[in-house]
Amino acid sequence: MALEHAILVSLLEQPGSGYELARRFDRSIGRFWTATHQQIYRVLRRMEADGWVASQEVPQDGRPDKKVYSAAGPGRAALAGWLREPVEPETVRHELAVKIRAAAFDDPAALISEVERHREGHAALLARYLHGEQRDFPDTTALGAHEQLQHVVLRGGIEYERMTLAWLDDVLATLRRLAADR
Amino acid sequence: MALEHAILVSLLEQPGSGYELARRFDRSIGRFWTATHQQIYRVLRRMEADGWVASQEVPQDGRPDKKVYSAAGPGRAALAGWLREPVEPETVRHELAVKIRAAAFDDPAALISEVERHREGHAALLARYLHGEQRDFPDTTALGAHEQLQHVVLRGGIEYERMTLAWLDDVLATLRRLAADR
């Protein structure tokens, strides 16, 4: 289970409430590990019971109180131990790829608009990543260890999106060729 | 839920038993949708109850009997309907990426051998994909619709592995630089 570890990393980078964590997962972390707010709240309670994180009630005016969590000693130790254990290679759940193979048993043209929609989503995400890179890493010559590691993960996201865009163009060309042949 | 649909596609391409499907998921399909044999057996039973697939007992000598499943009419219809519904973008569960960010709070050098191990795995997979491409698509000028769609999905896998290899080299260079700086 890596959700605990992803939460720990996020809390070490910056303490926050369950709600704030959920938004971080929606934004940056979500490309590598997704989680809904339900999962996050449940895991946070378990982690607190295990002493991995500590929480503090923070009253706010104009909005509900929040419980701000931060990583505790045992959590850091657990993270260090996990770092030294091997992990499985990443898994991908790619429904669109299943659909493309399925299109062989139906009309390939029916998939074109769907693939175009996915292409737009990936293009928007790439733009957001590139914008974030400009903002957070304007000068790559003088970065600390922390920033260098964040940056190399971001570069992974950027390259993934570029690759995916090029592939979706390949898919679209194939589907259009097949549609024209009929 | 796309497991049903992935199974249907696989059975349309070639009928087979639960055990055979599990091996196909381990090999080719597994890069886009993973499933254990447990899940496959369970879903096959449900699909048969729903009339999506039909099965036939096949006695074998020297090994246990098997139940060979094939896609039935209602299954094909369900697949055609699913093709016209939008699906979510793919999700990635990338523990290694979480680890790389976690390394900022520990010793980055501790990750080097792990990343090298992952690199080897991806290099082996790329080699297998390229070998499969040579074997299954030696002449790309005269492919049917079916083969063109299979090929474009395979090209996606190939490009994914190439991209990942390049990124892992980038990660290794970063980790080694950080280790040398200490």
Added chain:
DNA sequence: ATTGCCTATGCAACTCGTTGCATAGCAGGA
């Protein structure tokens, strides 16, 4: 002879993850 692996299917128990709903105050627009 025993051990381990492959084919083939399945049960039981568990954890992971999603979906729908509820509460509750405040802000902003039609």
Added chain:
DNA sequence: TCCTGCTATGCAACGAGTTGCATAGGCAAT
């Protein structure tokens, strides 16, 4: 004014997915 949406947390129920184990014959190597 009403409706929508944001912040903030949580319960309950369900479905997806994993892990451990069981059966059972055949094959190959030690």
